[in-house]
Every structure is written in C-alpha cells, then in structure tokens.
Amino acid sequence: MIAELGAFALVLAFALSALQVGCSVLARLRHDAALRGAGEGAAAASFMAVGIAFAALVTAFVTSDFSVSNVAANSHTDQPLFYKVTGAWGSHEGSMLLWDLALTGFGMAIALMGRNLPTGLKAVAVATQGGLGLLFIGYTAFASNPFLRIAAAPIEGRSLNPVLQDPFFAIHPPFLYSGYVGFSVVFSLAVGALVEGRVDAAWARWVRPWSLAAWSLLTVGITLGSFWAYYELGWGGWWAWDPVENASFMPWLAGAALLHSAIVTEKRGALAGWTVFLSLAAFVCSMLGAFLVRSGVLTSVHAFAVDPTRGVLLLIILGIAGGGAFGLFAWRAPKLAPGGLFAPVSREGALVLNNLFLAAATLTVMLGTLYPLIRQALTGEAISVGGPYFGLTFGPLMVACLLIVPAGPLLAWKRGDLLGALQRLWVAAVIALAAGFAAWFVFAPKTAIAGLGVGLGTWLIAGAISEIVVRSRLTASGGRQALRRLAGLPRGAWGMTLAHIGLGVFVAGACVESAGKAEMAQALSPGQSLKVAAFTLTLKDVGSFEGPNYTAERATVLVKGPGNPAEMTPERRFYPATRQATSQVAIQRHGASDLYVVLGESRTASGATAWLLRVYWNPWARLIFLGPLLMALGGAISLSDRRLRIAAAKRPARAPALEPAE
Amino acid sequence: MRGLKGLAVALAAVLCLGAAAASDPAERLPDPAQEVRARSLFRDIRCLVCQNESIDDSEAELAADLRRIVRDQIAAGRSDAQVRTFLTDRYGEFVLLKPKFSPGNAVLWLGPFAAILLGGAAALILRRKDGGVTPLSPEEESRLAALAEELDTIPPHDGHIKTLARETKGS
Numbered sequence: 001m002i003a004e005l006g007a008f009a010l011v012l013a014f015a016l017s018a019l020q021v022g023c024s025v026l027a028r029l030r031h032d033a034a035l036r037g038a039g040e041g042a043a044a045a046s047f048m049a050v051g052i053a054f055a056a057l058v059t060a061f062v063t064s065d066f067s068v069s070n071v072a073a074n075s076h077t078d079q080p081l082f083y084k085v086t087g088a089w090g091s092h093e094g095s096m097l098l099w100d101l102a103l104t105g106f107g108m109a110i111a112l113m114g115r116n117l118p119t120g121l122k123a124v125a126v127a128t129q130g131g132l133g134l135l136f137i138g139y140t141a142f143a144s145n146p147f148l149r150i151a152a153a154p155i156e157g158r159s160l161n162p163v164l165q166d167p168f169f170a171i172h173p174p175f176l177y178s179g180y181v182g183f184s185v186v187f188s189l190a191v192g193a194l195v196e197g198r199v200d201a202a203w204a205r206w207v208r209p210w211s212l213a214a215w216s217l218l219t220v221g222i223t224l225g226s227f228w229a230y231y232e233l234g235w236g237g238w239w240a241w242d243p244v245e246n247a248s249f250m251p252w253l254a255g256a257a258l259l260h261s262a263i264v265t266e267k268r269g270a271l272a273g274w275t276v277f278l279s280l281a282a283f284v285c286s287m288l289g290a291f292l293v294r295s296g297v298l299t300s301v302h303a304f305a306v307d308p309t310r311g312v313l314l315l316i317i318l319g320i321a322g323g324g325a326f327g328l329f330a331w332r333a334p335k336l337a338p339g340g341l342f343a344p345v346s347r348e349g350a351l352v353l354n355n356l357f358l359a360a361a362t363l364t365v366m367l368g369t370l371y372p373l374i375r376q377a378l379t380g381e382a383i384s385v386g387g388p389y390f391g392l393t394f395g396p397l398m399v400a401c402l403l404i405v406p407a408g409p410l411l412a413w414k415r416g417d418l419l420g421a422l423q424r425l426w427v428a429a430v431i432a433l434a435a436g437f438a439a440w441f442v443f444a445p446k447t448a449i450a451g452l453g454v455g456l457g458t459w460l461i462a463g464a465i466s467e468i469v470v471r472s473r474l475t476a477s478g479g480r481q482a483l484r485r486l487a488g489l490p491r492g493a494w495g496m497t498l499a500h501i502g503l504g505v506f507v508a509g510a511c512v513e514s515a516g517k518a519e520m521a522q523a524l525s526p527g528q529s530l531k532v533a534a535f536t537l538t539l540k541d542v543g544s545f546e547g548p549n550y551t552a553e554r555a556t557v558l559v560k561g562p563g564n565p566a567e568m569t570p571e572r573r574f575y576p577a578t579r580q581a582t583s584q585v586a587i588q589r590h591g592a593s594d595l596y597v598v599l600g601e602s603r604t605a606s607g608a609t610a611w612l613l614r615v616y617w618n619p620w621a622r623l624i625f626l627g628p629l630l631m632a633l634g635g636a637i638s639l640s641d642r643r644l645r646i647a648a649a650k651r652p653a654r655a656p657a658l659e660p661a662e
Numbered sequence: 663m664r665g666l667k668g669l670a671v672a673l674a675a676v677l678c679l680g681a682a683a684a685s686d687p688a689e690r691l692p693d694p695a696q697e698v699r700a701r702s703l704f705r706d707i708r709c710l711v712c713q714n715e716s717i718d719d720s721e722a723e724l725a726a727d728l729r730r731i732v733r734d735q736i737a738a739g740r741s742d743a744q745v746r747t748f749l750t751d752r753y754g755e756f757v758l759l760k761p762k763f764s765p766g767n768a769v770l771w772l773g774p775f776a777a778i779l780l781g782g783a784a785a786l787i788l789r790r791k792d793g794g795v796t797p798l799s800p801e802e803e804s805r806l807a808a809l810a811e812e813l814d815t816i817p818p819h820d821g822h823i824k825t826l827a828r829e830t831k832g833s
Binding site: 359361388 | 716758785786
C-alpha cells in the first residue's frame with residue numbers, strides 16, 4: 001500500500017510541476033499576480049508530493065517490504081536500521097528520487113524566499129525550475145520508478161552493497177545532490193535574466209548566495225566521498241581521476257568560477273554575460289555528471305545503472321535543458337547591456353584571470369572525461385585518460401591559478417596598483433619560499449612536489465592573512481583600532497579569507513601526501529613484524545567474530561614508534577548476503593598524518609598461516625579533507641553575511657557594515 | 663541481458679576494488695631499483711577490465727598478469743619505453759593511462775592550453791571593444807585625493823556617511 005502511495009505522490013508531483021510551468025508562464029505573459037501565486041503554490045506542493053514519495057520509499061526500506069523490487073535489490077533484514085534508511089538512496093532509482101526532492105525543494109525556495117525578486121524574473125525562474133522538475137520527475141516516475149512491485153516477493157533481500165554500508169557514505173549523497181541540484185537555482189535565475197533581457201546588481205545579489213550555497217554543499221559532498229574512499233576502500237588513496245569523480249569535479253570548478261564572476265557582476269556590473277553563461281554551465285555540468293554516472297557510457301565502481309534506454313533518456317533530458325539554455329543564451333546574451341569598464345590590472349582583471357584558469361580547468365576535466373568516448377565513437381580507437389594526463393594539464397593550470405589568488409583581494413576595483421599589492425605581499429612571499437625550501441629539505445625522499453605544494457599552500461595561507469592584516473591597517477593605526485576594524489569587517493570578507501586558507505591547507509596536504517607516502521606490505525605470521533617510516537608493526541594475533549550482517553577476522557597489531565606503543569585492529573569483513581569481502585582499515589592519527597593498516601587475505605605457506613598486512617604512512621593526509629571543509633565553512637560564513645540576504649533594491653536605513661566587502 | 667551486464671559490472675567492481683595490490687611481497691622483484699621502476703610504470707598502465715584503474719591499484723587477476731609481464735620485462739633489462747611499446751603492441755593504446763601525444767590526441771593535449779590562449783585573447787578583444795579605461799589626469803588625481811582626505815575627517819559617529827565615504831573610496 002505504502003509503495004502505491006509513493007508512486008501516486010510521484011506522479012502527482014509530475015502533474016504539479018506541469019501546473020507550475022503552465023501557471024508561471026501564463027503569469028509572465030499576462031502579468032497576472034493570481035496565476036503567479038498559483039505557480040508558486042504548485043512549486044511548494046510539488047516539493048511536498050516528492051517528500052511524501054521519498055518518505056514512502058524510506059518506509060518501504062525500514063519495513064523491509066521485499067515485494068518492492070528496489071527494496072529487494074538493495075536491502076536485507078539483517079542490515080542495521082541506519083543502513084536500511086540510507087539504502088533508500090543507495091540505488092539508481094532511489095538516488096534519482098533524492099535528486100527530485102532536492103530539485104523541488106530548491107524550486108520551493110525560489111517561490112517562497114524570492115519576495116524581493118522582480119515579478120517577471122521570478123515567474124520565469126519558477127517556470128524554469130518547474131520545467132526541470134517535469135523532466136527529472138518524469139524520468140523517475142516513468143523510466144526509473146523505485147516503487148515497482150515484483151510478482152513473487154523474495155523472502156530475503158539482496159542487501160545494500162557492503163562497501164556502501166558506512167556512515168560517511170550514508171551522508172555523502174544528500175550533500176552531493178543538494179550541491180549538484182543547488183545550481184539549478186542559478187540556472188533558473190539565469191534563464192529568467194535572459195528572458196527578461198536584464199542582468200543587474202539585484203540579479204547578481206541573488207545569484208551569489210545560491211551559487212555559494214550549492215558550491216559549499218558540493219564541496220562537503222565531494223570531501224565526504226573522498227574521505228569515504230580513503231578509509232573504506234582501503235587502497236590508501238583519496239582521488240583517482242575516475243570519470244565519476246570528474247563528473248562531480250566539473251560542476252565544482254564551474255561553480256567556483258561562477259562565485260568569483262558573480263562578485264564582479266554584483267559590485268561592478270561587468271561580466272554580466274559571462275556570469276549568466278557560468279550560471280547555466282554549472283547546472284549543465286551537474287546534469288552531464290548525472291548522465292555520465294547513470295547512463296552506463298562509463299562503467300565504474302560508482303555507476304549504478306547500466307541501462308542503455310535510461311542513458312538515452314538522460315541524454316535527451318541533458319539535450320533539452322542544456323541545449324535550450326545555451327540556445328537561449330546565444331540568442332539573448334548579445335542584448336545584455338555591457339557593464340562597468342576596468343583596467344587589466346584591477347580586481348576585476350584578477351577575477352577575469354581566475355575565471356580564465358578555472359574555465360580552462362573545467363574544460364580540461366571535461367576533455368579528459370569525454371575525449372575517450374568521443375574518439376572511440378568517431379574512429380573506433382579506444383584510449384584511456386588517467387591521472388598522469390591530469391597531472392600534466394590540470395596541474396600547471398592550477399598552479400598558475402593559485403599563484404594569483406593572494407593578489408586579487410589586494411587590488412582595487414577598476415584600476416589597481418599591482419606593485420602596491422605585491423609590496424604588501426612580500427612578507428607572505430618570503431614565508432612561502434622559506435616554507436617551500438624547508439619542506440624540500442625535510443621530507444625524506446627529496447621531491448619537488450612536496451616543496452612546491454608546501455610553498456604554494458603557504459603562499460595562499462599567508463597571502464589570505466596578509467590581506468586581513470592590510471585591511472585592519474595594523475601597521476598604521478595600532479592594535480586596538482586594528483581590532484575594531486577587524487570586528488567591523490563583513491562576514492563575507494572572513495568567509496573569503498577562510499576559504500582561501502582552506503585551499504592552501506588542501507594544496508599543502510595533497511602534495512605532501514602524494515610525495516611523501518610510504519608503503520609496505522608483507523605476509524606476517526603472529527609474532528612477525530614489519531617496518532614502515534618510523535614505525536615497527538608486530539602482528540599479535542588474528543581472531544574471528546560475528547557482526548550484525550557479516551563475519552569478520554580482526555587482527556591485533558602492536559605498533560612501536562613515535563607516540564606509541566599502541567594496538568591497532570584492522571578487520572576483514574565478509575558479507576554472506578552479497579558474498580563480498582571488505583576491509584575495515586585501522587587508522588592511527590599523528591597530528592595531520594595517518595598510519596594506515598589494512599588486513600589482507602590469509603595465506604598458508606609451509607604449514608604456517610600468514611596474513612598479508614599492508615601499511616601506509618600518509619603524511620599530512622588529514623589536511624586533504626580539512627582544507628575543503630574550511631572552504632565550505634568559509635562559504636557558510638559568507639552566506640551568513642547580512643548583505644547577501646538584503647536585496648540591493650531595499651537599502652537599509654543604516655548600512656550595517658563598516659567596511660566594503662571586497 | 664541487462665542483469666548479466668549489471669552482474670559483469672558488479673563483478674568487475676569487486677575484482678578491482680581493494681587494497682593496492684602491487685605491493686604484494688609475493689610479486690616483488692629482488693632488485694629494489696628495478697622494483698621502483700616497475701612501480702612507477704604500473705601507475706601509467708591501465709587494468710583493462712577495471713574502470714580507469716591503474717594496475718598498481720587493481721586487484722583483478724588480469725592486473726596481476728600485466729604486473730608480472732612488466733616485472734619480467736624489466737628484469738630482462740628492457741627500458742621503460744620498450745615495455746610501453748610491448749604493451750601497446752599487444753593491447754592497443756587503451757592500456758596507457760597517459761595517452762600518446764599524437765595527431766589523434768592533439769585536441770586532448772593542446773585543448774587546455776589553447777583554451778587559456780583563446781580565452782585570454784577573447785577577453786582582451788572584448789575589453790578593447792568596450793573602449794578601455796582612460797587614466798585620470800594629474801589634476802583629477804589630486805582632486806580625488808583631496809576629496810578622500812576630506813571624507814576621512816568626518817567624525818566616526820556619523821556611521822552612514824562614513825560608510826558611504828568608504829564605499830566611494832573602495833569602488
């Protein structure tokens with residue numbers, strides 16, 4: 001019964017989305033307030049209907065209703081309750097429903113929170129959001145319905161893939177999808193701006209917080225996924241340039257470019273067309289990602305569905321939404337009024353350069369992901385594009401992009417003083433060079449990457465701090481006044497500083513980890529030991545035990561070395577429901593570095609049983625995950641800035657901020 | 663049919679996932695220098711049955727075979743280039759994670775840098791069309807400086823005017 005309710009609610013949401021489009025389009029054509037209200041009401045109702053459908057799916061999972069095919073394929077009565085719930089979005093169909101939930105949720109947000117938007121723009125944006133809902137809810141309801149029953153219900157389900165039974169994985173998709181779909185809001189606003197033929201500061205003020213929110217959520221989602229891969233898959237890495245990872249990276253890069261260009265459009269009215277283009281591109285990248293992951297053109301460990309018909313349908317959706325939007329852009333963008341002028345050396349100029357590099361980086365990831373598919377389709381020759389390619393192309397582009405980051409905020413709008421900005425950065429430059437050389441000398445295998453990474457990371461961190469110091473005018477006006485100035489800085493400024501520091505933390509961590517990683521693997525019998533970095537690990541014994549839905553071998557490993565002795569207990573789990581083995585990595589944290597132990601299979605040689613033990617020393621690995629979290633936190637702090645919540649049209653009687661934001 | 667293909671994918675995923683396989687002591691070469699060379703080569707070679715995974719990471723049986731081939735060749739004294747050629751002759755360019763720099767891959771390799779050049783040129787041309795910025799004359803500069811100084815002397819309690827002043831200066 002509950003599954004039928006869900007299916008009904010889903011079709012209802014589809015109908016409500018159609019109503020949302022119809023009413024909003026008519027409202028725009030006739031300038032009719034009642035119709036506009038009806039369109040907005042339909043947007044809210046559509047969200048509620050998808051919410052009911054989603055609740056129905058979760059209920060079917062919690063009650064282990066195996067007559068529902070999706071539940072039978074992805075759940076099991078032995079699964080802990082938490083993983084029964086998260087199993088609801090562990091499959092293709094369920095995750096599409098989560099996508100719809102986020103999409104209609106953002107649609108409702110525009111409808112309810114956009115009171116300050118010009119009515120015409122708002123009606124078009126609500127209609128566009130409804131159109132996207134129509135496409136995706138339609139796809140879910142008619143091609144990927146999670147509520148389908150099976151005639152003969154099995155007694156037991158096939159269980160959720162064991163590697164997905166993990167707390168970090170469980171919360172990774174909701175963040176990721178909110179991020180992906182969050183860009184639909186700026187997409188709809190951009191379509192609205194093109195239809196209305198008007199891009200102004202008020203529009204950019206709307207785009208900024210929404211792109212910031214979507215980008216921050218996407219940052220958290222990607223970081224959680226990367227952290228999950230790091231400790232759950234037990235391969236000691238965290239990013240593999242897998243096409244599915246690239247699929248999430250493209251909208252992230254496009255979103256990062258959008259964040260920066262939207263500032264220029266808001267503050268200076270310039271780059272309006274480019275900001276609109278990026279607003280469309282960010283969500284098109286999200287949809288491209290959804291297509292790549294779900295269509296089966298890539299077969300990946302992440303890809304749930306290998307189904308050509310669904311792939312074609314998703315490609316059609318991508319074609320309609322993306323093609324329509326870019327077509328509209330090509331037609332209407334030339335009509336947008338050109339904005340403020342600026343000299344090449346200015347904050348606008350720095351942000352244009354930033355956008356140039358970020359756009360080229362997005363294109364690089366796109367080329368690396370799509371080129372093999374295109375070349376195979378055209379010539380039949382198969383090639384592979386992996387990490388080494390991205391290291392040679394994406395790498396240098398990013399280094400160049402990161403080098404200019406600290407200078408941007410120190411340049412004035414319109415016409416900046418490059419020499420002045422560099423003079424203010426000389427302390428940061430000296431610190432960065434010193435740190436880079438120190439890292440090059442200190443880390444055991446002398447590698448340029450470690451030195452470069454630490455130098456670049458320090459440059460970003462010290463540069464961001466320099467900017468804050470310059471703003472406080474510490475040197476000119478003394479400590480107390482400087483503190484008062486700092487307290488008066490808008491949150492947007494603090495958010496930017498924190499995000500740039502987070503970027504530096506990430507760069508340093510990623511480079512040191514990949515350059516200084518030490519690895520050792522050996523088959524050990526109890527009592528034997530191996531050495532890695534400064535540690536000696538001795539296998540004490542291996543015992544077996546039973547978990548809720550798995551059996552496991554657990555090794556006790558005695559570690560000697562800095563900060564020890566201590567015991568570590570890596571596990572190897574076997575899930576009978578799926579007949580799959582997974583490893584439960586044991587990690588000992590040393591500051592930002594990790595000692596990482598994986599228990600492998602047992603081997604019997606000449607009568608003695610030995611277990612393969614793989615041990616990694618991952619220096620600074622935690623910074624890789626801390627950095628992006630700081631970036632997302634910076635985004636959240638910026639979002640809490642009052643000025644972003646006040647529409648430009650309504651100026652407050654007393655301006656709250658004492659300092660300009662950027 | 664669909665089920666079968668799905669199963670194949672799931673199976674491939676299971677086979678490929680897991681701890682980095684190449685460090686298995688049973689496979690290692692006795693000469694540490696050769697082993698280091700083999701490991702760095704592994705990272706450039708794709709496990710053919712996995713999704714974009716190098717044979718350094720893959721636990722699939724095929725990856726183990728490829729690792730054995732590479733190690734054997736290195737032990738036999740072949741250079742890295744010779745090993746790569748040997749593998750591409752057998753399995754095609756598909757086996758390399760770093761595609762060759764060839765006419766067919768020109769777009770792939772040059773695209774990112776062409777994008778920077780073309781994008782930069784487009785930005786400059788579009789800016790020209792806007793007319794560019796004429797710098798202020800010395801008199802205008804001094805007038806601006808005088809105005810800014812005047813604004814700085816406004817008493818601090820007058821928050822609104824002060825903010826306006828700052829914004830004027832900032833923009």
